[in-house]
Amino acid sequence: MGFLDIDNATKSYGSVEVLHKVDISVEEGEFLVLVGPSGCGKSTLLNMIAGLEDITSGQISIKGAPMNGVHPSKRNIAMVFQSYALYPNMTVGKNITFGLEMHGVPKTERDAAMAKVADMLQIGQLLDRKPGQLSGGQRQRVAMGRALVRDPDVFLFDEPLSNLDAKLRVDMRTEIKKLHQRLGTTIVYVTHDQIEAMTLSTRIAVMNGGYVQQLGTPKEIYDTPANLFVATFMGSPSMNLIDVAIRADGNAVYADTTDDQGRKVSLAFPAPGAALRSFDGKTVKLGIRPEALTDVDGADQRSSHVEQIENTVTVTEPAGSDTFVTTTIGGAECVGRMRSDADVAAGRAATFAINMEKAVAFDPQTEDRIA
Template sequence: MAVLKIDNVSKTFGETRVLEDINIAMAEGEFLILVGPSGCGKSTLLNMIAGLETISSGTITLDDTPVNDRSPRERDIAMVFQFYALYPNMNVRKNIEFGLKMRGVDKGERAKTVERVAKMLQIENLLDRKPAQLSGGQRQRVAIGRALARDPALFLFDEPLSNLDAKLRVEMRTEIKQLHQRLKTAMVYVTHDQIEAMTLGDRIAVMNEGRVQQLGTPHEIYDNPANRYVAGFIGSPAMNFIECEFANGSVRLSSPEASLDLALPEATADKLAKHGQSKVVMGVRPEHLAPADGDEANALACPIEIVEPTGPDTYLLTHINDIEVTARCTPSVAPDVGTTMPLTFDTERAVFFDCQSDERIA
C-alpha cells in the first residue's frame, strides 16, 4: 500500500506555475528525497503534502485517503523544519511534549514518550535546557525528537541540515539514516545537496523548474540519467559534457596534442545512428575518464593543466574538443602539471544527449 500518492499535482501563484503534473507514489517505510536547486518547487511540494499550501489541481492521498481539504492537524504527519522552530521559552522536555499536550495526551504518557525519544536521540542530559543553551546539532536533534514524539505515518524534513557546519552535517546525515532504519517509517526529505540525496534516499526525485525530471533509485539516477540536467546535477565532480561528431560507429575527439576516433559499443552506436543527428553531446563521469593502463585503443593524449589532490583521489583538468573536462586517478599515478598523459574512456558507461533538447539518446 502506498502511504503517500501525489497524482497530477500542480501549483500556481497568480499566473506563475511553480509545480506542474507531479506524480509520485511512495511505499510504506520508504525514504524519498526531493532534490533540486533553489526555486525548483521542492519545498512548495513538501508544504502541500503537509497542508501548509493549497493545491491548484491534482490529488494528494495519505493512506488511501485524499487530504486536499484537510488541515495540517488532520494529517498523520510530522515535519522538521530548516530553522528548528523550537519554542525559546520552553526547555527541551516541554518542546518535545508540546504537540502531545495540545492533543490531550495525559501527563504520564507524555513523560514516557519524552524519555523514549530522548534516549533514542541521546539527548537525555539536555531535557532541562532551553534552546539558547544548545548547539545547532543539539537543536536539530530536539526538533527531530518533537516530530518523533508524534509517531506519525509520515515524516517530512525541509532541508534540516542546511544550517549546520560541514562536519556536523555529515554526522547528522548518518544519524537520520540510522533513525530511518530503526523506525522504518516513511520519510520525505527536501534538500539541494546531491550528496545528501545520494546517501540518504531509497529513491530520489530530481526536480527542476517545477517538474520531476527523473524519479529512481540513487543507482538509477547516477548511472542512467534521463536527461542532461539530471546527469549534471547528480555527481561530484559533475559529469563531463563533450560536444562531438558521430559517424561510422565512433565519435571524434581532439585534445591540444592529438585526435581520436573513439569506437563506441554496438548498442550505443545503433541508437546514435537511429537518432540521425551527427552532432551529439557525450557525457562521461570523471571516474570513467582515467589514465590509460597500457596501450588501450580508446586513449587520447591530453596535456594536464591542473592537478587537484583530494586525498584518496586526484582530479586532472584538461581540454577535449575545446571543453574543460575532469578525469580521476589515484594519487600514485598523478602526473605533474604541464605533462601529457593518455586518458582512456569507459565507453560502456558513457551516455549521449541530443544537442538541442538535452534528452538522453543512448
C-alpha cells in the same frame, strides 16, 4: 497505489503555475528526497503534502485517504524545519512533548515517549536545558525528537541540515540514515545538496522549473541521467560534456572528437542501439563522469570498453584519496578522477583511460538522453 500518492498535483499563484502535474507514488518505509536548485518547487511540494499550501489541481493521498482540504493537524504528519522552530521559553523535554500535550496525551505516556526518543537521539542529558543553551546540532536533534515522538505516518524534512557546519552536516546525515534504517518510517526530504540526496535516499526526484526531471534510485539518477540538467546537477565534480560526431561503421558506432592538440580521437560505444545509430553524421553531447576518465591503473578492470587517449594535464588538484586532473578533450575542459599516487603533473602528457561503458549520449536539441 502507494503509501503517499501525489497525483497530477499542480500549484499556481494567480496565473503563474509553479508546479506542473507532479506524479510521485511513495511506498511505505521509503526515503524519498526532493532535490533541485533554489526556486525549483521542491519546498512548495513538501508544503502541499503537509497541508501548509493548497493544491491548485490534482490530489495528494496518504494511506489511500485524500488530503486535499484536510487541515495539517489532521494529516498525521510530522515536519522538521530548517529553522528548528523550537519554543525558546520551554525546556527541551517540554519542546518534545508539547504537541502530545496539546492532543491530550496523558503525562505518563508523554514521559515514556520522551524517554524513548531521548535515548534514541542521545539527548537525555539535555532535557532540562532551554534551546538557547544548545548547539546547532543539538537543536536539530531536539527538532527531530519532537517529530519522532508523535509516531506519524509520514516525516517531512525541509532542508534540516543547511544551517549546520560541514562536519556536523555529515554527522547528522549519518544519524538520519540510521534512524530511517532502525524505524523504517516513510520520509520525504527536501534538499538542494545532491550529496545528501544520493547518500540518504532510496529514491530521488530531481526537480527544476516546477517539473520532476527524473524519478529513480540514486544509481539510476547517477548512471543513466534522463537529460542534461540531471546529468550536470547530480554528481561532484559534475559530469564532463563533450561535443562529438557520431559515426556508424558496420556494427560499430564511434564518438569522433579531438585531443588537446586537435588530433582526431575515435571512442567506440559498447553495444550501441538503434537510437544512437540514428544520429550517424550528427553531433551529440557525450557525458563522461570524472571517475570514468582516469589513469590506466585506476580504470575499472571489469570494463571491456576502456579507450585510451594521450593528453596534456592542465591542472592537478590533490584531494586526499583522489587526485582531480583537468585536461581538454574536444575543446572542452574535462575533469578526471585519478588515484592519489597517479604520476601526473600540470604541463606534462598523461595517458587517460575512458570507460565507455559509463559514457552517456544526449541529444543537443531536446537535451534528453539518447537511449
